[in-house]
Amino acid sequence: MEKINEIHSSDSLDVLLVKIKESIAPLFDAERITIYLTDTRNKILVSKVKSGGELQQISIPISDNSLSGFCAYTGRTINVRNAYDTHELLMIGSNLRFDDTWDIKTGFRTKQVLCVPMSFKNILLGVIQIMNKKNSTFFTDLDVNYATELATSLSIAINNINRLTVSANSIRHRSRYNYLFDKNLIDEKALNQLDAHPDLPTIGLDVILMRELGVCREDMSKNLSLYFGTEFIGFEPATMWLDNELLKRVKPERLMKEWWVPFKLENGRLHIIMDDPTDLARHETIKFIYPEFKRISYMAAFREDIQNYISLFYGNGGPGGKDSSINELISKLDAGEEPEIEWESRKVSEQDNVIVQLVNKIIVDAVRNKASDIHIEPFPGKEDVRVRMRFDGRCKIYQMIPYKYKYAIPSRIKIMCGLDISERRKPQDGKIAFKKFGPLDVELRVATVPTAGQMEDVVIRVLSSGEPIGFNKLELTHRNACVLERCIRQPYGLVLVVGPTGSGKTTTLHSAISVINTPETKIWTAEDPVEITQPGLRQVQVHSKIGFTFAAALRSFLRADPDVIMVGEMRDKETAEISIGASLTGHLVFSTLHTNSAPETVTRLLDMELDPFSFSDAILCILAQRLARKLCTTCRQEYIPHKEELEEIILEYGIDDFLKSGINPAAIRLYRSAGCATCGDTGYVGRLGLHEVLEGSDQLKALIKRKAEIELIRQQAMADGMTTLKQDGILKCLKGLTDLREVRRVCIR
Structure with missing residues (x-):
């Protein structure tokens, strides 16, 4: 009775097990005792209390072929007189065997074994295993009864301790994740289950919630900011250097x-x-x-x-780092006279250390500062080499490098991507897997262009690999989001995303596909290159040089049982015809095109001599897109536009369309950029999409069949609810997301 009271008085499982470890075996006049607890995730028993000199933990599968495993598997008490008696074991269970591995390893000889299950409300919690009755040949019925009572008391105590632990965790979690609970983004049941996640010690519960329950970074940042009562900082490489x-x-x-x-x-x-x-x-x-x-x-x-x-x-180039800065590297370069092409080529081919470091430094800084492109621009004569980088769609001068190395730097980059360094008369293109040369795992696309004076420009595109952004993060208006989501959920048809190079078409396509990317849907993609990856997609990179074009990839997909197909680009009539044919034979097809607007896309495809009847039947929607810089939320300033500016806005939006929009001119507030340390005094941080979505309505399909003029198609699309790119941009200006200067920079109408 004293031992039972001691068990029920414990409020910690570890304390409880330590208390009873050395006192239970003597109660049964036994040599050893082992208490196993259930690991339900892995369906095993794990030893938590084990008398004897061996410290190694024991794990046993819950099955009918071991003593403790059989007890847990069947929920039956077993009392074995001789663990080595095969006949006795077979009388208990046809698959029951005794594993003597542990006896051989430790030198201990197992004889009698009494196993009693621990359960509470039919939920298995573990097994008590008592071994080797002293001065007797077997455990008696009295031993069995007492062991059963002990198991019952332990089960109640373990259940109460677990319940108190879960309750304490729930209180702690409720406090930390109040915002997520209030937004119905998580629930207590899922949270308590994740509290036992094996990755919890290494990555923490916050990351597990984002990974397992789909909580986005923005929501978790907001939640933790409220919990800690302080600002939450994301990674922004353009930050100012510390001393x-x-x-x-x-x-x-x-x-x-x-x-x-x-x-x-x-x-x-x-x-x-x-x-x-x-x-x-x-x-x-x-x-x-x-x-x-x-x-x-x-x-x-x-x-x-x-x-x-x-x-x-x-790290590399940082003020606290061990590597040289860009200015230190340049200072190591030799000064001298006008270089000769042959000498500089040979010098680079011999892996001149400073040139190698310099090129690596340029690439590393571009990647870490989220530049999309690097431009190496040498000039004839003794003018220094200009290096520019493109940030958020705008080029900025990064560094001027001594003219003496105007041949060496392009040659070094050509060596990195396996191009012919002796060929300077015609353009070349290649790619660099930078992890072979530097500290970052990133892929680069390289294009060389011969310029005047036997010079060569080099343009390096940084391929931003990663996961797709959420569909709700695309900054689509309510109407555009509804139309696009309705179209991508259709069983078949054609969805096009159009715009110039670098306007975010692939990003938008992947975000849309992520909505329908489920285990029930087979999705094939053909891309050049594969920049964004998603679990569940079967992604293929085309290689036009070996004849594996988009059209060839499409043909292979149609033989591979697809539900959804994404084609990186409709570059030719053949690809367009196969895409349209696939959409008419029960497949949902996504693709991109380089056109200026959604209505122009229709006429462009018809000009490629596509069948207007097939195209009109296939088309679900066309989304045209541009990227404009977002205003920095830290330093943006609200202001009331003056009369002339307001009139310009209404005129650019379209007087009739503005009147139909229901916007009150007196309530319009605009924002302008000021510049601060957060945005590097530019006034902008990041970019957002401007969109126009043409829906394939019955009226529009009729115009396509008649090969109507582009203006009629535009008028019908706007009658169906389409807002033009500039109109969409103006609406986002009114929300404070960007400014009119940015909208006018990227949109004509």
Whole structure:
């Protein structure tokens, strides 16, 4: 009775098991006892209490071919007089065997075994196994009764402890994830299940919720910002550098271990980002490292972003890093006279170390600062080589490099992508798997173009591989989102996304496909290159040089039982005809085209001599897209437009369409960019899409069959509810997402 009371008085499972470890075996006059608990995920028993000198944990499958496993599998108590008696075991269960591996390994000889299941409300919690009755040949009925009572008491205690633990976790989780609960993004049942996730110690519950339950980063950031009561910082490579002396005080290895990093110094205040800004112990550590700062603010961030900042500040080119900066590398270059092509080519082919470092540094800085393109621009004579990078659609000068290396740098890049360095008379193109040469795993596309004076320009496109962005993050208006989602859920038909190079067509296509990407749907994609990957898609990269074109890929897909097909681009009549044919034979087909607007796409395809009847039957919708820079939310300023500006807006939107929109001119507020440290004084951070969505209505299909003029098609599309690219841009200006200058820069009408 005393032992039973001791069991029920425990409020911790570990404390309970420690208490009873050495006291239960003597109660039965037994040599050893093992208490197994159930691992339901892996369907095994795991030893939690084991008397004896061996410390190794035992894991046993819940099945009918071992003693404890049989007890758990059947829920029956078994009392074995001789574990080595095969006949006795077969009388209990036809598959029951005794595994003597443990006896052989430890030198212990198992004789009698009493196994009693522990369960509560028909839920198996574990098994008590008692071995070797002293001074007797077997365990008696009294032993069995007492063991059963002990198992019942242990089951009740374990259930109560688990219930209290779950309740405590629920209270803790409810506090931390209040925002997610209020938004119905998670529920307690799923949360409690994930609390036992095997990856919990390494990546934390926040990341597991995003990965397993689909909570997006923005929602989790908002949630943690409210919980910690502080700003939540995402990774933004264009941040200002901290003073090198501040970074040198602490090693990056320590920052990675403790998950914090100095972020910025502003108005005498040092800003620190941490995974848990409420950790007072780390606050004291940071105050000790930076005693001169009386004001230190702590902001939250995901561990992944903290790691990215540590790599940025201390990595290749960072002020705390070991590698040279771009200016230090340039200073190592020899000054001299006008170089000769042959000499510079030979020098690079011999792997001149500084040139190699310089090219790697340019690429690393471009990737880390999220540039889309790198432009290497040499000039005749003694004018320095200009290096520009494109950020958010705009080119900026990155560095001027001494003219002496105007042949060496292009030659080094051509060597990296396996091009002919002696051929400077005609364009060449190739690609670089940069992980062979530098610290980043990124793919680059390279194009060389001969220019005046025997020069060669090199343009490097940084391929942004990754996962698709969410469909609800595309910044589509309500009408456009409804039309597009309705079309992509059709069983067959043709959906086109059009626009110039670099306008985000592939990103939009992948976001749309992610909506219908389910295990029940077979989706094939043919792309050039494969930039975005999704689990579940079967993705193919075309190689036109070996004859594996989009058309060839399409033909192979049609023999591979597809439900949905995505074609990277309709480059020719053959690809367009096969795509339309596939959409008419029960497949949903996605593709892109380089046209300026949705109505122009119709006439462009008809000009390719496609059958207008087949095309009209196939078309579901056409989405035209442009990318405009987003205003920085930190420094944007609201203002009331003056009369002339308001009249210009109404005129550009279209007077009749503006009147139909229901917008109150007196309530219009616009925003302008100011520039701050967050956006690098540009006033813009990131880009957003401007869209026009032409829906394949019956009236529009009739116009296509008649090969109507583009203006009639545009009028019908707008009558069906389409807003033009510029109209969509103006609507987003009114929401404060961008400004009129950006809309006018990328849209004509």
